[in-house]
Amino acid sequence: MGQTARPGRLVPYRMLAPKRVSLFCGHYGSGKTNLAVNYALWLRRAGHPVAIADLDIVNPYFRTKDSEAELTAAGIDVVSLPFAGSNVDLPALPAQAYALVQNTDRYAVLDVGGDDRGAYALGRYVPYIRQENDYHMFFVVNFYRPLTPTPEEALTVLREIEAACGLPATAIINNSNLGAETTAAHVAATRPKAKQLAALSGLPMAFTAAEQSLARADWFPLTLQKKYY
Amino acid sequence: MAEKVLMKGNEAIAEAAIRAGCRHYFGYPITPQTEVAAYMAKRMPKIGGVFLQAESEVAAINMVYGVAASGKRVMTSSSSPGVSLKQEGISYIAGSDLPALIVNVQRGGPGLGGIQPSQSDYFQATKGGGHGDYHLIVLTPASVQEMADLTSLAFDLADKYRMPAMLLADGTMGQMMEPVLLPEEQVHTVAKPWAVTGTQNKRPHNIVNSLYLVPEELERTNEERFARYRQVEENEVRYESYCMEDADYCLVAFGIAARVSKNAVDALRRQGIKAGLIRPITVWPFPKAPIARAAEQVKAFISVELSMGQMIEDIRLAENCRKPVVLCSRAGGMIPTPEQIMQTVMEQNGGND
Numbered sequence: 001m002g003q004t005a006r007p008g009r010l011v012p013y014r015m016l017a018p019k020r021v022s023l024f025c026g027h028y029g030s031g032k033t034n035l036a037v038n039y040a041l042w043l044r045r046a047g048h049p050v051a052i053a054d055l056d057i058v059n060p061y062f063r064t065k066d067s068e069a070e071l072t073a074a075g076i077d078v079v080s081l082p083f084a085g086s087n088v089d090l091p092a093l094p095a096q097a098y099a100l101v102q103n104t105d106r107y108a109v110l111d112v113g114g115d116d117r118g119a120y121a122l123g124r125y126v127p128y129i130r131q132e133n134d135y136h137m138f139f140v141v142n143f144y145r146p147l148t149p150t151p152e153e154a155l156t157v158l159r160e161i162e163a164a165c166g167l168p169a170t171a172i173i174n175n176s177n178l179g180a181e182t183t184a185a186h187v188a189a190t191r192p193k194a195k196q197l198a199a200l201s202g203l204p205m206a207f208t209a210a211e212q213s214l215a216r217a218d219w220f221p222l223t224l225q226k227k228y229y
Numbered sequence: 230m231a232e233k234v235l236m237k238g239n240e241a242i243a244e245a246a247i248r249a250g251c252r253h254y255f256g257y258p259i260t261p262q263t264e265v266a267a268y269m270a271k272r273m274p275k276i277g278g279v280f281l282q283a284e285s286e287v288a289a290i291n292m293v294y295g296v297a298a299s300g301k302r303v304m305t306s307s308s309s310p311g312v313s314l315k316q317e318g319i320s321y322i323a324g325s326d327l328p329a330l331i332v333n334v335q336r337g338g339p340g341l342g343g344i345q346p347s348q349s350d351y352f353q354a355t356k357g358g359g360h361g362d363y364h365l366i367v368l369t370p371a372s373v374q375e376m377a378d379l380t381s382l383a384f385d386l387a388d389k390y391r392m393p394a395m396l397l398a399d400g401t402m403g404q405m406m407e408p409v410l411l412p413e414e415q416v417h418t419v420a421k422p423w424a425v426t427g428t429q430n431k432r433p434h435n436i437v438n439s440l441y442l443v444p445e446e447l448e449r450t451n452e453e454r455f456a457r458y459r460q461v462e463e464n465e466v467r468y469e470s471y472c473m474e475d476a477d478y479c480l481v482a483f484g485i486a487a488r489v490s491k492n493a494v495d496a497l498r499r500q501g502i503k504a505g506l507i508r509p510i511t512v513w514p515f516p517k518a519p520i521a522r523a524a525e526q527v528k529a530f531i532s533v534e535l536s537m538g539q540m541i542e543d544i545r546l547a548e549n550c551r552k553p554v555v556l557c558s559r560a561g562g563m564i565p566t567p568e569q570i571m572q573t574v575m576e577q578n579g580g581n582d
Contacts, residue, residue, distance in 0.1 A: 028264070029237055029406050061261060061345075061404035144235040144408075146244060147271065178235050178408040228567055229401070229488040 016171075016206055018043055019136045021101065021108045021129055023122070023167070026140035027148050027157045028059070028114030031175040035140055035209060036111035037067045038222045044074050049106035051077035053097045056113035057121045064111050066225060077106075093121055101128045115157065116164035126167045138206055139169040141197060143176045143190040151197035158201060171206035172198050173220075184214045233408040238376040238398060239264035239306075241409050242332055243272070245377035246304055249384040249415050251330070252278035253303040255292040257285060257311060260344040261400035262334035265306040286311040290318030290331075297327035297393075298437040300424025302384055302417065306332035308400070309350050310341055312358075319393055320359030324439030326423075326454065328387035330380070331365070332396045334403035335535075337562040345562025346400035346485060349536035354397045355513040355543070362451050364458050366394040366465065367513040369483040373407035379510070381412045388419040390461055392454075397512065399535060401485045401564065467510035468519055472498065476505025478574050479523045481544050482533035483509045485564060490533045493570035504574055512540065520547035529577040530554040533570055535563070553577070 022039060024032040033056070040052040052071060054064035064071075065080040072078060079096045100108045112122050129135050139161070141154045148154040162168050174194035178186055187210045198205050212221035236244070243265045246254070254269040266282065273280035283289035289305050296303035307315060312333045322329050335350050337343040354367045366386050368379040376398060383394035425435050441447035469487075472494050473479065482490040487508040497504040507523060509516050523530070529552055532541035538556040545554050557573040559565045 029235065029240075059404070061400065142235060144233070146234045146236060146240065146411075147268075149234070178233055179406055181233070181408045228492060229485055229564065 018046075018048070018107060019134050020104060020132065021110065021135035023110045023112055023129075023135060023137045024140055025112040025119055025122070025137065025161050025165070025169065026114070027142070027145055027154070029145055030114075030140040030142045030148070031177065031209070032114070032140050033062065033064055033111050034222055034224060035138070035173060035175060036109050037064060037071065038209075038220070040071065040076050040109040041074055041223075042220075043107050043109070044076050050109065051079060051100050051106055052109040052111065053079040053094065053100050054081055054111050055093060055097060055121050056111055056118060057081070057093065058113040058115075058118040093124075097125065101125045104132060112165070116160035119161040119165040122165040122167065126165060129167060136171060136206070137167055137169045138171055138173045139203070140173045140175050141194065143193050144178050144186070151193050151200055154197050155200050169201070169203060171204050172201065173206050174208040177210065182211060182214060184210065184216065187214065187219070231410060231413070233410050235406055236373055236409045237264055237404060237406050238370070238373045239334065239403040240268045241373050241376040241411075242306065242380050242396065242398075243268035245380035245412055246330065246384070247272060247276065247278070248412050249302060249381045250417050251302040251304050251384065252276070253296045253301055254279065254305070255281050255283050255289040255303070256305050256307060257283055257289050259308045259311045261336055261346070261403050262306050262308045262332065264403070265332060265334070286314035287318065290315035290322075293329050293331075294318055294322050294325070294327065297322060297329040298325065298425045300421035300426060302388075304330035304332065306334065308334050308336045309338050309347065312350065312353070316353070316359035319365070320361050320363060321439050322393045323359070323363035323365070324361060325437050326391045327393070327437065328384075328391055329393045330383050330387060330396065331393060333398065335397065335399045337560065343562045344400065346402075346564065347535050347560070347562060348399055348484060348486060349539065349560060350397070351512065351534070351536060351539035354395055355515070363454070364392070364461075364513055366390070366392060366461060367397050367511060368394065368467075369397050369510060369512055370402055371484050371487045371508060373402070373405065374409050376402060377409050377411055381415065384417070386461075386465060388417060388421075390457055391423075392457070392461075397484070399485050400562075462514040465511060466514045466516050466518070468516035469508040469510060470519060471506040471508065473505035473507065473523065475503055476523070476526065477503040477528050478505070478531060478577060479527040479529075480504060480506045480531045480533055480570065480574075481509070481520065481540065482506065483512060483540070486533045486535055489565055489567055490570055493567040493574070496567055497571055497574055502574060502578055509540075512543075515543045515547065517547040520544055521549065524548035524551040527552060531570070531573055531577070532556050532558075533565060534558045535565070536560055
């Protein structure tokens with residue numbers, strides 16, 4: 001996080017200096033995977049060597065692996081759970097994830113599972129991440145999710161995740177959206193809540209994210225996956 | 230004015246159940262429906278409800294049986310292998326004329342199968358599943374909004390007809406996220422004079438049981454139950470008709486398959502092929518009448534399913550051998566694409582597009 005960042009202040013993403021390791025955590029369905037994929041692509045477009053790892057041991061559907069072709073084509077190494085997208089419901093972590101954390105030659109983007117339960121899996125990598133101490137731990141929040149409608153409830157989830165993985169969050173990403181029905185006004189309406197969460201947590205706002213056709217100049221534009229159903 | 234929220238299908242089921250007055254949930258985790266249990270575990274303690282993770286699916290369904298006998302709204306949820314385990318209990322609940330909600334977020338089978346979406350429990354849901362002569366009211370949501378709305382409806386219908394209802398979804402419907410307008414909190418006031426609530430020494434005992442020692446009595450009970458089933462068939466058929474007014478080809482699909490089919494109908498129409506869709510919302514009772522009417526008009530039916538072909542039998546029974554009925558399906562956790570459906574229709578259209 002940039003030294004100038006203060007709690008509650010919005011830092012446009014262009015000003016957010018990337019760290020060697022970027023972690024995306026948050027409540028189920030807050031949009032961690034989409035953000036991780038888009039952030040990895042953004043880093044890559046900026047010319048950095050990038051690898052992304054899917055550490056979500058909770059959710060068996062809609063994963064980083066679904067974007068593997070696009071990521072690989074962009075020159076990003078994708079480390080998925082050995083059984084992601086298959087019928088094996090085995091919460092095993094990829095052995096290569098250690099290499100991602102320990103090999104400091106390239107940027108690592110880690111997609112962490114939902115809630116505190118998903119974040120437990122991160123714990124094994126935390127000693128290395130702490131030792132290197134060059135990371136963003138983004139807490140992703142969507143205030144349209146029914147269990148995190150208020151800054152207070154989002155803060156509870158944030159603290160549960162930190163306790164589970166043993167790594168404090170460093171910045172907040174406001175990814176509030178209503179899926180295909182999202183308008184820019186929906187996103188803008190949540191900014192006071194995001195600022196309040198930043199104030200309550202003592203963390204700076206990293207950025208607001210929105211689907212690219214909606215994103216305003218200082219928002220992080222997201223490309224979403226197409227569905228045929 | 231209520232506002233929309235972004236929910237997973239499984240969460241929408243759980244929240245809608247709570248708003249329908251359900252305060253008793255018994256289950257056992259299984260992918261891809263575990264979020265129902267996870268949501269209930271978080272919410273029920275806050276609202277004075279009961280969330281209980283039973284030691285097995287068999288235990289859970291028998292807990293449902295017990296609470297249903299007391300007249301309270303109660304539910305369980307599982308996915309295919311877990312729902313198989315519940316079948317004995319479901320038969321007992323049906324045999325005791327009790328309302329309850331069973332949710333099946335289907336995955337590929339048979340056996341342990343897989344965790345990806347499927348619709349291959351159609352036979353089990355609509356043709357009994359457990360032993361004996363009985364039916365479930367079976368509702369098939371095709372959006373996260375319907376996951377919520379049909380959960381409310383299932384509780385109402387179960388109460389009204391004193392029979393178990395099933396929400397038959399699939400892994401995709403359970404896992405996908407969409408905006409939802411949640412139903413208002415509901416106060417249900419269906420009188421349940423049969424409920425086992427304690428006599429207070431003021432009335433004779435209510436007995437909830439599925440055991441009948443006299444065969445004539447058991448036969449009579451079955452006949453009474455089937456009279457009720459006929460009412461359900463007359464009053465509770467639900468379906469959506471899409472672009473059927475001038476359709477030459479009738480796709481029939483529910484749930485996730487209906488969503489893909491709708492996109493295929495639109496794409497076919499853009500190519501000048503008049504396709505339409507009948508989407509059963511209840512698969513028991515099955516929308517026989519609209520299928521029979523369509524048989525007067527269309528050249529062929531296409532049953533689009535995530536199975537080796539199960540609903541196709543009900544389509545054939547309903548259209549009564551008047552027109553060809555072909556299958557377009559994927560199984561084992563795979564989902565048909567609009568292109569596959571279009572190809573099937575074009576083959577019926579003489580292969581020319």
